[in-house]
Amino acid sequence: MIVAMPAIFSAIHPSEEIASMFEIQTLIDSFHESRQTGLVRLAYSPTENLYLFFKRGDVLASSFITPDHTQAFTHAQWREKIQSAGDAYLKPIPLSSFGLLLSGLSMQLQGAQAEELSTPEKLSGFFNSKTRVMEPSLVQLNWRYSAGLVFFPERKDTPHSIYVSSETVLDVDGVSYAFDEWEDSKCEASVYFPDSSVELWQEYRLRRLFADICSPVLARFEVLTGHALMESLVRLMMIFASNHDLDISISSRSLVNREVFFSAEIAASTYRTFLSEIFEHCSAVIGPRLLASTLREIVTELPAADKDMIKSYRLLPKGIFYD
Amino acid sequence: MINEFNELKKTAASSKALIFYFGAVFLFISYIVFYQFAPLGAPYDNLVLNSITSFAALIVAGVSTAIFLHYVPGDHPRKIWKHIMIACWLWFAAEVIWQVYAFLLEEVPSPGFADLGWVLGFVFFTFALYYQYSAIKPAHVETVRIYAIGTWIVILLIPLLLLTLWGAFTIEDYIDFCYPFADLAVGIAGLALVFIFRGGALMRPWIGLMVFGISDLLYAWAEKTHMYAWSVENGNILSLVIDSSYLAAYLILAIGFLGHWMLLRRGLRQR
Structure with a gap:
C-alpha cells in the first residue's frame, strides 16, 4: 500500500x-x-x-x-x-x-x-x-x-x-x-537517493569526500614519517580546530568529523581550510611534490562525480595540481 | 626554494644546530690545514687526517642511532633507519680499520676487512633505500624490489664482465671496480629521493648520501685513471678536493641526519 x-x-x-x-x-x-x-x-x-x-x-x-x-x-x-x-x-x-x-x-x-x-x-x-x-x-x-x-x-x-x-x-x-x-x-x-538539488545531500558528499581525501593523506604521512610526527600533526590540528571552533579531530590515524553546517558552501570552505592546514604541515615534511602526487593518486581513484565536486567546490587548495 | 630556505633558517636558529655547524666547519678547516701544511710530520699528519674522517663517520653513526631509537616498533621509518644505522656503523668500522692499517702498515691491504665494512654498508643502504621507496610507492613494492635487485646485479656483473674481457681479473681490481658503480647507484637513488622530497624536511638525510655517491665516484675515477696518485705526488689540488669532499660528504650526511633528528625531537611547528 x-x-x-x-x-x-x-x-x-x-x-x-x-x-x-x-x-x-x-x-x-x-x-x-x-x-x-x-x-x-x-x-x-x-x-x-x-x-x-x-x-x-x-x-x-x-x-x-x-x-x-x-x-x-x-x-x-x-x-x-x-x-x-x-x-x-x-x-x-x-x-x-x-x-x-x-x-x-x-x-x-x-x-x-x-x-x-x-x-x-x-x-x-x-x-x-x-x-x-x-x-x-x-x-x-x-x-x-x-x-x-x-x-x-x-x-x-x-x-x-x-x-x-x-x-x-x-x-x-x-x-x-x-x-x-x-x-x-x-x-x-x-x-x-541523492539529488544534487538538495543542499544537505551536497553537504553529505562533501563530508564524505573530506574524509576520503584526508584519511589516506594521514595514513601516507604516518608511513613516511612515523608515529611521533603523526602525533605532532594531530596536536597541531587539534589546536587549529580549537582556534576555528571546529569539532574535527584525528584519532587512530582517521578523521573524526563531528561538524555539521547545513550549508554546502560553508562546509566546503571549512573543509578546504582544514585540508589546507594539514597539507601545509605535511608538505613541510614530505615535500610539496610528493604531497601533490599522493593527492593525485587519491583523486584518480575517486568516481567522476566526486572529482567534479572537488573542482566545483574547490575543495583542494590552490597550488595542488589534480585532474 | 622558499620552503627550503625557511626550513634551513628555522634549523639554524637552534643553538644545538649552530654548535654542530661550527663543529663541522672546524673539522673541515682542520682537515684542509693538516692536508696542505702537514704540521706534525709523517705519520702523524695522516693519523690526524684519518682520525678526522673516522670521527665524522662516528658522528654519522651516532646520530643515525639516535634517529633509529626515536622511532617506535611498528613505525615504517624504523625499518629504514635500522638499516641506515647498521650501514653507518659498518662504514665507521671500515674507516677505523683502514686507519689502523694505514698507520701500522702504511700500505693498506686490498681487499681487506675495511672493504668488507664498506661493501656490507652498501648492502644495508640498499635495504634502507628499498624501504624508503616502498613507503613512497606502496602500490609498486614489487617494482622497487626488482629495481634494487637489478641494480645490484648490474653493480656486480659489469665489473666482472669488463675485467674478464680485458683479461685483468683480480679480486682487488674487481672490488675497486665495483665501488664506482655502487657509488653511482647510491648517488642516483639519493638524488632521486632529494628530488621526490624536494622542499620537505625528509629530503635532508638523503642529500648526504647523494654527495657521498658523487665524492666516492670522483675518488674512484681519479684512482682508476692514476690522477689521484699523480696529484698526491705533485701536491696538486685535485687530491685535496677529492679527499676533502669525502669528509664533506660525511659531514653533510651528519648535518642532514641531525636535522632529521631535531625534527623528530621537536615535532612539527605551528605556523
Whole structure:
C-alpha cells in the first residue's frame, strides 16, 4: 500500500504535555548552556511543526513544516514564531552532528512514496531490496508515535540510524535494534537517493569526500614519517580546530568529523581550510611534490562525480595540481 | 626554494644546530690545514687526517642511532633507519680499520676487512633505500624490489664482465671496480629521493648520501685513471678536493641526519 509520508518526528504522543512559551525558552537556554547538539521540535498542531537544529548550543537552522510547504526560517523568524505562536508540544531530541545532518536531510527530501510494512521482517527485506550498493540512501520510517531514519552509505560502509519514540532517542552506527522489535503499529517506509538539488545531500558528499581525501593523506604521512610526527600533526590540528571552533579531530590515524553546517558552501570552505592546514604541515615534511602526487593518486581513484565536486567546490587548495 | 630556505633558517636558529655547524666547519678547516701544511710530520699528519674522517663517520653513526631509537616498533621509518644505522656503523668500522692499517702498515691491504665494512654498508643502504621507496610507492613494492635487485646485479656483473674481457681479473681490481658503480647507484637513488622530497624536511638525510655517491665516484675515477696518485705526488689540488669532499660528504650526511633528528625531537611547528 502506498501512502503519503508525514514529516519526521512530528507525531505527538498522548503523554506529551503542552509547553508554555517560558518552558520553550528555558529549554532553548538549557540547550545553549550545555552546548547541546540536537533537534527541538515544536508542534503547534499535528501538522504544523517548527524544528530548531542546534549545533553545540546554537541554532544552526530552523524549518517550519506544514503539509503544504517546508520553509527555512531565519533567526528572527523562528524567534518571532515562538513569540507569536505561543504554547506548543515540545520535544527535545539530542543527536550527534551526523544525526542532525540526517534529520535535516530528511526534511529537505520530497517526492518519495511510502510503503506500508506490517512486520519487522518485512522491514529488513525493504532495506535489502530498496537500497543500492553504489549509492547512499536514506530510509525514513514512521510508526504511529515513533520514527526512525536509517542512512546507508555507499560501498557497504556501516549504516547510521536514528530512532525516536516518546521515551527513547537512539542515534547509533549500524541499524538500531529498535527496528527489529516494533509491535505497536504498521510502519510507513520510504527511501531517498541523492539529488544534487538538495543542499544537505551536497553537504553529505562533501563530508564524505573530506574524509576520503584526508584519511589516506594521514595514513601516507604516518608511513613516511612515523608515529611521533603523526602525533605532532594531530596536536597541531587539534589546536587549529580549537582556534576555528571546529569539532574535527584525528584519532587512530582517521578523521573524526563531528561538524555539521547545513550549508554546502560553508562546509566546503571549512573543509578546504582544514585540508589546507594539514597539507601545509605535511608538505613541510614530505615535500610539496610528493604531497601533490599522493593527492593525485587519491583523486584518480575517486568516481567522476566526486572529482567534479572537488573542482566545483574547490575543495583542494590552490597550488595542488589534480585532474 | 622558499620552503627550503625557511626550513634551513628555522634549523639554524637552534643553538644545538649552530654548535654542530661550527663543529663541522672546524673539522673541515682542520682537515684542509693538516692536508696542505702537514704540521706534525709523517705519520702523524695522516693519523690526524684519518682520525678526522673516522670521527665524522662516528658522528654519522651516532646520530643515525639516535634517529633509529626515536622511532617506535611498528613505525615504517624504523625499518629504514635500522638499516641506515647498521650501514653507518659498518662504514665507521671500515674507516677505523683502514686507519689502523694505514698507520701500522702504511700500505693498506686490498681487499681487506675495511672493504668488507664498506661493501656490507652498501648492502644495508640498499635495504634502507628499498624501504624508503616502498613507503613512497606502496602500490609498486614489487617494482622497487626488482629495481634494487637489478641494480645490484648490474653493480656486480659489469665489473666482472669488463675485467674478464680485458683479461685483468683480480679480486682487488674487481672490488675497486665495483665501488664506482655502487657509488653511482647510491648517488642516483639519493638524488632521486632529494628530488621526490624536494622542499620537505625528509629530503635532508638523503642529500648526504647523494654527495657521498658523487665524492666516492670522483675518488674512484681519479684512482682508476692514476690522477689521484699523480696529484698526491705533485701536491696538486685535485687530491685535496677529492679527499676533502669525502669528509664533506660525511659531514653533510651528519648535518642532514641531525636535522632529521631535531625534527623528530621537536615535532612539527605551528605556523
